[in-house]
Amino acid sequence: MFQTRFHGRGGQGVVTAAELLSVAAFRAGRHAQAFPSFGSERTGAPVVSYCRIDDRPIRSREPVVVPDALIIQDTTLLQQTDVFAGLADDGYIVINSTRDVPELGIGEMLAGRDPARVITVPATRIAMQHLGRPLPNLVLLGAFAALTGLVGLVDVQAAAGERFQGAVLEGNCAAARQAYDVVKAHVGEGVGDAMAAVSAGAPVFDRKDADA
Amino acid sequence: MHSLFGNAAAVATGVFAAMRAKGRDTRVVAQAGDGGTVDIGLGPLSGMFERNDDVLFICYDNEAYMNTGVQRSGATPPAARTATTQAVGEHPGNVFGQGKDLPRIAMAHEIPYVATATVADLRDLEAKVEKAMAIRGARYIHVLVPCPLGWGSASKDTILLARLAQQSGLFPVFEAEFGEVTAVLPIRRRVPVTEYLQPQKRYAHLFGQTPDTETIERIQAQADRNLSRYHIDEVEI
Amino acid sequence: MRKQIEGSAAVAQAVALARPEVICAYPISPQTHIVEALSAIVKSGDLQPCEFVNVESEFAAMSVAIGASAAGARAYTATASQGLLFMVEAVYNASGLGLPIVMTVANRAIGAPINIWNDHSDSMSQRDSGWIQLYAEDNQEAVDLHIQAFKLAETVSLPVMVCMDGFILTHAVEEVEMPDQATVDAFLPAFEPRQVLDPAEPVSIGAMVGPEAFMEVRYLAHRRQMEALEVIPAIAAEYGAVTGRVRDGLISRYRLDDAEIVVVALGSVIGTLQDTVDALREQGVLVGVLGITSFRPFPLESVRDALAGARSVVVLEKALAVGIGGIVANNVRTAVAGLAIDVRTVIAGLGGRPILGESLAEMIRGVDDLDELTFLDLRTELVERELQRNRATRRSGPTAENLLRDVGAVGDPLSVRMPR
Ligand SMILES: Cc1ncc(C[n+]2csc(CCOP(=O)(O)OP(=O)(O)O)c2C)c(N)n1
Numbered sequence: 037m038f039q040t041r042f043h044g045r046g047g048q049g050v051v052t053a054a055e056l057l058s059v060a061a062f063r064a065g066r067h068a069q070a071f072p073s074f075g076s077e078r079t080g081a082p083v084v085s086y087c088r089i090d091d092r093p094i095r096s097r098e099p100v101v102v103p104d105a106l107i108i109q110d111t112t113l114l115q116q117t118d119v120f121a122g123l124a125d126d127g128y129i130v131i132n133s134t135r136d137v138p139e140l141g142i143g144e145m146l147a148g149r150d151p152a153r154v155i156t157v158p159a160t161r162i163a164m165q166h167l168g169r170p171l172p173n174l175v176l177l178g179a180f181a182a183l184t185g186l187v188g189l190v191d192v193q194a195a196a197g198e199r200f201q202g203a204v205l206e207g208n209c210a211a212a213r214q215a216y217d218v219v220k221a222h223v224g225e226g227v228g229d230a231m232a233a234v235s236a237g238a239p240v241f242d243r244k245d246a247d248a
Numbered sequence: 249m250h251s252l253f254g255n256a257a258a259v260a261t262g263v264f265a266a267m268r269a270k271g272r273d274t275r276v277v278a279q280a281g282d283g284g285t286v287d288i289g290l291g292p293l294s295g296m297f298e299r300n301d302d303v304l305f306i307c308y309d310n311e312a313y314m315n316t317g318v319q320r321s322g323a324t325p326p327a328a329r330t331a332t333t334q335a336v337g338e339h340p341g342n343v344f345g346q347g348k349d350l351p352r353i354a355m356a357h358e359i360p361y362v363a364t365a366t367v368a369d370l371r372d373l374e375a376k377v378e379k380a381m382a383i384r385g386a387r388y389i390h391v392l393v394p395c396p397l398g399w400g401s402a403s404k405d406t407i408l409l410a411r412l413a414q415q416s417g418l419f420p421v422f423e424a425e426f427g428e429v430t431a432v433l434p435i436r437r438r439v440p441v442t443e444y445l446q447p448q449k450r451y452a453h454l455f456g457q458t459p460d461t462e463t464i465e466r467i468q469a470q471a472d473r474n475l476s477r478y479h480i481d482e483v484e485i
Numbered sequence: 486m487r488k489q490i491e492g493s494a495a496v497a498q499a500v501a502l503a504r505p506e507v508i509c510a511y512p513i514s515p516q517t518h519i520v521e522a523l524s525a526i527v528k529s530g531d532l533q534p535c536e537f538v539n540v541e542s543e544f545a546a547m548s549v550a551i552g553a554s555a556a557g558a559r560a561y562t563a564t565a566s567q568g569l570l571f572m573v574e575a576v577y578n579a580s581g582l583g584l585p586i587v588m589t590v591a592n593r594a595i596g597a598p599i600n601i602w603n604d605h606s607d608s609m610s611q612r613d614s615g616w617i618q619l620y621a622e623d624n625q626e627a628v629d630l631h632i633q634a635f636k637l638a639e640t641v642s643l644p645v646m647v648c649m650d651g652f653i654l655t656h657a658v659e660e661v662e663m664p665d666q667a668t669v670d671a672f673l674p675a676f677e678p679r680q681v682l683d684p685a686e687p688v689s690i691g692a693m694v695g696p697e698a699f700m701e702v703r704y705l706a707h708r709r710q711m712e713a714l715e716v717i718p719a720i721a722a723e724y725g726a727v728t729g730r731v732r733d734g735l736i737s738r739y740r741l742d743d744a745e746i747v748v749v750a751l752g753s754v755i756g757t758l759q760d761t762v763d764a765l766r767e768q769g770v771l772v773g774v775l776g777i778t779s780f781r782p783f784p785l786e787s788v789r790d791a792l793a794g795a796r797s798v799v800v801l802e803k804a805l806a807v808g809i810g811g812i813v814a815n816n817v818r819t820a821v822a823g824l825a826i827d828v829r830t831v832i833a834g835l836g837g838r839p840i841l842g843e844s845l846a847e848m849i850r851g852v853d854d855l856d857e858l859t860f861l862d863l864r865t866e867l868v869e870r871e872l873q874r875n876r877a878t879r880r881s882g883p884t885a886e887n888l889l890r891d892v893g894a895v896g897d898p899l900s901v902r903m904p905r
Pocket residue numbers: 253254280281282283284285310311312313314315316321511512513514543567568571
């Protein structure tokens with residue numbers, strides 16, 4: 037079982053993100069379960085959601101206590117809440133930021149972690165580029181797909197297709213592809229070993245491109 | 249204190265009764281949303297009015313059940329889209345003729361004081377609260393409070409929309425004593441209802457490629473009717 | 486068709502497949518997504534003929550359903566928590582009149598203190614209301630139970646409550662196999678009421694009955710619930726035959742055959758329990774899970790059979806009968822009366838307190854040391870602080886506010902997740 041926890045703020049679509057990942061996993065032929073943290077989602081308040089993915093039907097209903105991956109939509113959360121709580125030692129982290137990981141000032145919290153498994157993605161910026169709107173979810177999922185190999189880009193795009201249509205769908209798909217391609221170029225084929233080949237701390241995204 | 253969704257008026261009466269029994273002159277204010285006021289809480293509210301209990305009841309009207317995710321209430325205006333009046337089908341949005349005009353229902357109880365206000369004019373609101381607190385018996389103030397999330401409007405437009413609601417005539421701002429209108433807030437610059445409706449996504453279906461002029465005209469007619477009902481004038485300033 | 490879908494959306498689609506003619510609802514979390522989805526289906530014209538009535542309170546919601554059902558329409562509503570309590574007088578009226586209304590209860594705690602999270606206090610409070618009560622373990626079962634509920638209600642002329650855990654199921658996106666319209670149409674015939682308001686054949690419904698026959702009317706309602714003990718498995722079997730999803734209908738059994746310890750539960754926690762049981766069995770603990778699908782009528786015989794081989798039974802409850810303890814446990818004790826089985830009550834998950842597999846495993850391993858009544862993962866340090874305040878001063882203030890001050894935040898997702 038692979039468990040992902042999403043962090044964001046009310047209004048950023050944290051719940052949708054987990055749901056989209058579950059749909060992508062379903063499309064990939066796996067079993068998946070997405071659920072919110074069940075709080076009252078006031079705009080701006082920290083919100084978490086979860087997605088479990090497995091090759092067997094998922095029965096557990098307990099909250100995800102030891103996630104295998106974190107998707108963090110908003111860097112302002114890094115200082116505010118204990119976003120890394122419970123993260124497995126070899127867990128993956130995808131952070132929505134225009135800065136590189138070493139610049140985030142969370143070195144202490146990442147101590148002992150494989151730097152190849154921690155990436156930042158300028159997801160909001162990429163979304164603005166392709167959609168003209170700050171909708172980072174599918175960009176983050178594109179990056180997540182490349183980083184973990186758990187779902188394919190086509191699955192992420194298929195999930196988008198269940199929720200969006202027309203120009204918004206096309207923009208989302210293109211944005212997800214951009215993130216996927218960049219991360220994939222760094223992790224290479226196959227996840228586990230290829231991951232280690234990524235040079236420590238090297239920026240995954242060309243910030244200038246992303247800024248365009 | 250917060251007790252239940254629909255019982256604010258009755259709980260307030262209880263507090264008032266206790267204060268009286270104890271010989272204390274603590275005044276009681278009750279407040280609720282439009283749902284808590286015009287729908288589930290209407291029975292207890294009407295009872296409090298009818299007994300003329302010394303309670304000031306303030307309704308914050310954002311024209312839907314926002315807490316639970318924007319479902320319609322009895323105060324949701326015609327044609328507005330909510331999570332239970334979707335912009336689909338033959339008559340998109342909320343149906344016509346379902347608004348519960350609570351200020352007028354309150355007036356029908358002939359209580360000492362009824363007033364309406366919006367968040368666009370805080371001095372007016374403050375004056376009305378002060379006036380209400382100088383009066384004994386059941387009093388009711390109905391405040392229009394735009395909800396960016398529920399109305400699909402920009403946060404920065406909140407005050408503007410409250411003002412446009414008044415200036416279009418859709419939300420008449422007035423005072424009434426013992427069932428008779430005693431004062432109305434004049435309109436500074438009369439605007440067509442479209443100016444108020446268009447910035448709100450809950451009315452987006454009225455302004456598609458072919459605007460729904462028939463519905464817009466019906467809404468305009470409501471505004472016009474308010475102006476004549478309350479004898480609201482336009483004033484130059 | 487297999488779909489990855491939110492529980493509420495799936496249930497709304499299932500209800501629509503049953504072709505209700507009148508749907509009335511008043512919003513309350515965590516039920517809202519169900520009725521919003523149904524509102525959209527009706528308003529877009531996809532379900533016809535069907536009237537969707539937006540009412541002004543839950544009392545009106547159940548009352549509209551009563552009127553509609555008495556007039557011969559298939560009627561549906563949904564609620565939770567405070568909403569269920571607000572309609573209670575009408576809830577009893579519906580069952581007393583024998584009207585086959587179907588209602589979803591998206592299980593949520595009851596205030597005060599106000600709390601929107603899941604437990605079973607709401608539906609458990611109505612266990613003696615005369616309604617049939619079915620509890621779904623997952624969203625697939627929620628869908629299947631709703632379709633069966635209409636048939637069951639109309640067969641025995643009693644209203645049916647389908648209970649599904651609020652948020653945990655209603656807001657979970659997972660895979661569900663949706664039956665198609667033709668299958669449901671073949672399974673569920675048109676509603677043929679036993680009594681109907683029809684000017685062509687005038688009857689009165691709702692007469693006052695005095696001491697001369699009141700007992701008999703009640704007894705007959707009980708008889709019908711007893712009949713339902715046979716109707717429920719029959720309908721489940723029929724449904725299983727056309728969908729391939731065969732369930733007992735009254736109970737669900739998991740690794741019970743050689744189980745020395747059995748945990749009895751209702752609803753979504755059964756999934757977590759099954760995972761826990763598998764893990765413990767690998768360590769040699771002979772444990773199983775008995776799920777109760779039909780809580781009303783209570784399947785005394787099935788429960789007795791299922792537990793007959795057990796040494797220890799733990800009833801895991803998401804509701805508390807304040808002043809005595811377990812509600813389900815009392816029913817289970819009745820079922821195993823005379824057998825040499827220890828029945829213990831564990832109260833868990835009140836107001837959304839997460840029920841962790843780890844805690845369940847610990848509970849099962851230590852079953853022999855459990856008190857008769859235990860509160861799983863109770864934060865004793867919070868309790869102690871309040872008790873101290875109560876002792877220290879007469880005017881110690883409102884309990885809820887005091888505890889909130891101690892813990893710092895309301896519903897902080899991470900602190901709520903990890904109680905220890
Ligand atoms: C008896 C009962 N039914 C339903 C609810 C759920 N509920 C809580 S707040 C709310 C809507 C509130 O609407 P309104 O009074 O207009 O206040 P707003 O949230 O818009 O400020 C509802 C339906 C409840 N708490 N109690």
